[in-house]
Amino acid sequence: MKKLAIVLLSICACLLAETPSTVAIRNAKIVTVSGPVIAKGTVVVRNGLIEAAGENVTIPADAWVVEGEGLTVYPGLIDALSTVGIPGAAPAAAVAGGRGGRGQTATPTPTAVAAAPRAMGPEDRPQTTSWEVAADLISPADRRIETVRGGGITTAVTFPTRGIFAGQGSVIDLISGEKAGEMIVASPVGQYISFAGGRGFGGGFPTSLMGVISYVRQIYLDIDHYKLVKDAYAKDPRGMQRPEYDRALEGVMASPRILLPANRLVEIDRALHLAAELKQPTIIYGGREAYREGAADLLKKANVPMLISLRWAEFPRDADPDNEPSMRTLENIDQGPAAAVALKKAGVKFAFYSDGVDNPRDLQRAVKKAIDAGLSREDAIRAMTLTPAEIYGIDNRVGSVEKGKIANLIVTKGDLFDDRTQIEMVFVDGKQYKPATPAGGGRGPSTDEPGGNQ
Amino acid sequence: MRKLIIAGLLALAPLCAETIVIRNATIMTVTKGTIKGSIVVKDGKIAEVGEKVMEPQGATVIDASNQYVIPGIIDCHSHIAVDGGVNEGSVSVSSMVNIKDVINPEDIAIYRALAGGVTTANILHGSANSIGGQTLVLKMRWGKDADDMIFQGAKPGIKFALGENPKRAGNPAGGRGAGTPVQARYPATRMGVEDTIREAFTEAKAYKAEWDDYKAKAARGERAIPPRKDLKLEALKEVLEGDRYVHAHCYRADEILMLLRVADDYGFKIRTLQHVLEGYKVAKEIAAHGAGASTFSDWFNYKMEAVDAIPYNAAIMTKKGVTVSLNSDDAELMRHLNSEAGKAMKYGGMSETEALAMVTLNPAKQLGIDNRVGSIEVGKDADLVIYDKFPLNDFAKVQKVLIDGHKYFDRDEEVSSRPGKEAEKQKLIEKEKQAQPRTQGGRGGRG
Numbered sequence: 001m002k003k004l005a006i007v008l009l010s011i012c013a014c015l016l017a018e019t020p021s022t023v024a025i026r027n028a029k030i031v032t033v034s035g036p037v038i039a040k041g042t043v044v045v046r047n048g049l050i051e052a053a054g055e056n057v058t059i060p061a062d063a064w065v066v067e068g069e070g071l072t073v074y075p076g077l078i079d080a081l082s083t084v085g086i087p088g089a090a091p092a093a094a095v096a097g098g099r100g101g102r103g104q105t106a107t108p109t110p111t112a113v114a115a116a117p118r119a120m121g122p123e124d125r126p127q128t129t130s131w132e133v134a135a136d137l138i139s140p141a142d143r144r145i146e147t148v149r150g151g152g153i154t155t156a157v158t159f160p161t162r163g164i165f166a167g168q169g170s171v172i173d174l175i176s177g178e179k180a181g182e183m184i185v186a187s188p189v190g191q192y193i194s195f196a197g198g199r200g201f202g203g204g205f206p207t208s209l210m211g212v213i214s215y216v217r218q219i220y221l222d223i224d225h226y227k228l229v230k231d232a233y234a235k236d237p238r239g240m241q242r243p244e245y246d247r248a249l250e251g252v253m254a255s256p257r258i259l260l261p262a263n264r265l266v267e268i269d270r271a272l273h274l275a276a277e278l279k280q281p282t283i284i285y286g287g288r289e290a291y292r293e294g295a296a297d298l299l300k301k302a303n304v305p306m307l308i309s310l311r312w313a314e315f316p317r318d319a320d321p322d323n324e325p326s327m328r329t330l331e332n333i334d335q336g337p338a339a340a341v342a343l344k345k346a347g348v349k350f351a352f353y354s355d356g357v358d359n360p361r362d363l364q365r366a367v368k369k370a371i372d373a374g375l376s377r378e379d380a381i382r383a384m385t386l387t388p389a390e391i392y393g394i395d396n397r398v399g400s401v402e403k404g405k406i407a408n409l410i411v412t413k414g415d416l417f418d419d420r421t422q423i424e425m426v427f428v429d430g431k432q433y434k435p436a437t438p439a440g441g442g443r444g445p446s447t448d449e450p451g452g453n454q
Numbered sequence: 455m456r457k458l459i460i461a462g463l464l465a466l467a468p469l470c471a472e473t474i475v476i477r478n479a480t481i482m483t484v485t486k487g488t489i490k491g492s493i494v495v496k497d498g499k500i501a502e503v504g505e506k507v508m509e510p511q512g513a514t515v516i517d518a519s520n521q522y523v524i525p526g527i528i529d530c531h532s533h534i535a536v537d538g539g540v541n542e543g544s545v546s547v548s549s550m551v552n553i554k555d556v557i558n559p560e561d562i563a564i565y566r567a568l569a570g571g572v573t574t575a576n577i578l579h580g581s582a583n584s585i586g587g588q589t590l591v592l593k594m595r596w597g598k599d600a601d602d603m604i605f606q607g608a609k610p611g612i613k614f615a616l617g618e619n620p621k622r623a624g625n626p627a628g629g630r631g632a633g634t635p636v637q638a639r640y641p642a643t644r645m646g647v648e649d650t651i652r653e654a655f656t657e658a659k660a661y662k663a664e665w666d667d668y669k670a671k672a673a674r675g676e677r678a679i680p681p682r683k684d685l686k687l688e689a690l691k692e693v694l695e696g697d698r699y700v701h702a703h704c705y706r707a708d709e710i711l712m713l714l715r716v717a718d719d720y721g722f723k724i725r726t727l728q729h730v731l732e733g734y735k736v737a738k739e740i741a742a743h744g745a746g747a748s749t750f751s752d753w754f755n756y757k758m759e760a761v762d763a764i765p766y767n768a769a770i771m772t773k774k775g776v777t778v779s780l781n782s783d784d785a786e787l788m789r790h791l792n793s794e795a796g797k798a799m800k801y802g803g804m805s806e807t808e809a810l811a812m813v814t815l816n817p818a819k820q821l822g823i824d825n826r827v828g829s830i831e832v833g834k835d836a837d838l839v840i841y842d843k844f845p846l847n848d849f850a851k852v853q854k855v856l857i858d859g860h861k862y863f864d865r866d867e868e869v870s871s872r873p874g875k876e877a878e879k880q881k882l883i884e885k886e887k888q889a890q891p892r893t894q895g896g897r898g899g900r901g
Contacts, residue, residue: 209538
């Protein structure tokens with residue numbers, strides 16, 4: 001029976017390879033996220049947009065009708081921090097501490113710019129590609145697009161992640177298109193900053209966490225000065241030395257917000273201090289210890305949203321029994337997934353990000369862990385739909401099932417994130433995609449590198 | 455629920471400054487001799503010290519019969535509580551980096567130092583660079599966040615380093631670079647270290663002139679664009695203006711004299727010479743410059759530049775008029791600086807008070823905080839350590855430590871809390887082991 005269903009589904013998928021421009025899903029439960037749940041209603045999709053969603057919606061005559069009895073429609077999921085679409089990129093990591101010691105922070109890995117000449121100071125703009133924009137790097141052929149879409153992710157906020165000022169992120173819709181340009185929803189949406197810089201003793205500047213922080217600080221001081229000089233020159237260039245064009249500063253200036261890494265409580269405190277000093281709209285990513293007393297209050301006070309990594313700390317397998325994990329490690333394993341509940345209680349805006357957990361089954365399990373730790377299913381869904389859209393200022397186009405928004409939808413049998421729930425259909429820009437077979441394992445070779453929270 | 459109450463108590467405790475009386479102790483005040491008596495602590499300060507004191511009503515009484523009280527120990531040279539590396543070793547002038555940015559208040563070394571009677575420490579950048587990073591003074595307020603650890607009002611510093619450490623990074627065949635293909639970094643000799651420091655201050659002077667010029671123009675109402683703010687030179691400008699202390703790592707007499715001459719040439723002061731193992735050879739010159747000396751008790755011969763070290767160094771420099779402290783430079787040694795001070799009595803015949811001053815009042819003077827800490831006097835911060843025995847003794851154990859009149863360490867509480875903590879940990883381990891078979895099914899697609 002099950003086999004038959006799969007065969008039927010695949011036939012369906014083949015037949016529908018070209019989705020009609022108008023689709024109506026009727027008699028389905030609709031989780032709009034922006035408003036109340038519609039127990040039985042219809043969603044009409046036309047030309048890639050949601051034309052209507054509600055209880056009493058007239059189905060257009062030209063629509064391909066999907067019988068939604070027993071099915072639930074959700075907005076497509078948004079991965080709030082990803083590298084999908086950028087070929088060869090490692091999953092976005094949250095290394096915040098450099099050589100933190102005591103096993104609490106991942107060791108920084110050599111970065112892609114190892115071939116660059118040794119930097120002697122901030123003036124050499126080390127490990128900086130702030131001018132790179134994800135939208136310019138996207139390859140529609142990236143195989144991870146299909147993998148993550150199978151988990152219901154229709155939209156990814158994708159970033160270049162190598163370096164200190166790694167580059168500007170773009171929001172992309174995960175269509176299997178021919179042209180990268182079709183995929184871009186918004187760009188640029190922020191500058192990805194990592195503190196993982198440093199190539200060890202004997203490498204160029206900076207090698208230490210304090211070096212990285214001083215570099216970040218100097219960049220913003222340089223921007224202040226750069227603006228003054230540029231403005232003065234624009235007003236009257238006569239008799240004035242021509243200011244030098246600085247692409248590193250231009251790239252940072254073009255970014256509407258910055259993303260700072262922080263996993264441990266002390267790192268959250270540190271990142272918030274830096275954000276306040278730089279006076280930049282900031283998002284913090286990582287959040288492994290955001291469950292700890294005080295973390296949520298700090299974020300609330302600073303009014304800074306957090307992206308929580310779905311790569312939860314795990315109990316070491318086959319570990320040396322004599323080498324007991326520290327109490328802190330144990331608490332992180334035990335309570336890490338409760339971070340979202342703590343932030344919710346404190347009224348902090350938060351979203352989840354995959355951190356390289358690309359495989360649909362793993363993604364589902366990871367979100368389920370947060371739900372098991374006390375997060376309501378509604379809040380879990382919101383943390384992967386409307387909230388990330390709000391955080392990046394794109395909630396006017398994605399994140400909920402609402403008239404006029406982009407038709408990014410997922411259709412499930414059963415509640416989203418439950419163990420046995422299958423994602424039946426995924427719509428991106430109104431086009432239907434067959435979810436990748438769940439248990440297949442990660443496909444993209446580019447997911448081999450470890451994520452930040454390991 | 456219990457956890458909540460404990461958390462609540464912890465949060466409250468430092469807020470409400472209790473009135474405390476430490477009764478019947480042997481009090482080594484450092485500045486006013488050793489007396490048998492009591493100390494009254496009010497609002498975080500020492501309110502009264504004497505054989506007989508007025509005990510305020512409702513005060514918490516600590517009975518210290520047969521016990522000793524000393525001022526909190528001050529370590530003038532420490533690298534604990536730092537995240538992400540203590541050296542920005544890429545460049546030999548790294549004055550743009552600041553230890554303040556990377557304080558880790560959760561470093562267990564803080565608690566261990568506290569358990570060794572340390573209440574204040576000068577947290578320094580490492581010694582890899584001729585001019586290292588900016589430094590600051592912390593109080594060991596275990597449990598507080600990074601901001602609350604900072605000794606407010608203590609002048610910030612900067613680390614310099616001379617000799618083998620900064621020059622070895624210039625030599626690919628030596629020191630830390632051995633075996634790994636590193637690019638050699640200037641300087642590679644002691645001459646080069648001097649040149650590096652001179653060059654940096656020449657640049658800093660030009661930078662200062664540029665800013666002074668701009669400020670003068672602005673004051674005259676002329677339109678001018680302010681110069682670029684350079685974090686590296688900003689810190690050196692503060693040194694030139696006397697707003698930042700220089701703590702210089704050094705060993706040999708020749709390099710010590712070199713640095714004093716460089717400082718004189720550029721018109722700034724060396725606040726402390728750190729390690730300064732050959733200080734006894736040039737103690738008069740050090741005293742004349744007004745620099746303090748923060749040395750080791752009896753470490754020697756661990757590297758070439760330490761072969762001429764003698765355990766009498768501290769005593770000789772003291773007798774020549776130098777303010778001398780003994781430091782740890784090490785998280786472990788930091789836990790028993792009291793016995794390090796004791797060694798100064800054996801080598802060089804320092805008195806009890808002189809020896810104790812080397813880990814209390816003298817480092818306080820060197821850090822410019824002796825108006826606040828370093829001795830048991832009315833009006834000073836109530837940073838106090840209670841020992842069970844004579845403190846300059848290997849067998850003495852710290853019983854309680856107060857900082858700003860709050861108890862941050864209590865040996866009895868620590869020892870009695872251990873079984874509970876261990877049980878809690880084993881419970882978690884069991885829980886996670888139980889949960890393991892389930893998660894093992896979740897083999898992801900990475901492999």
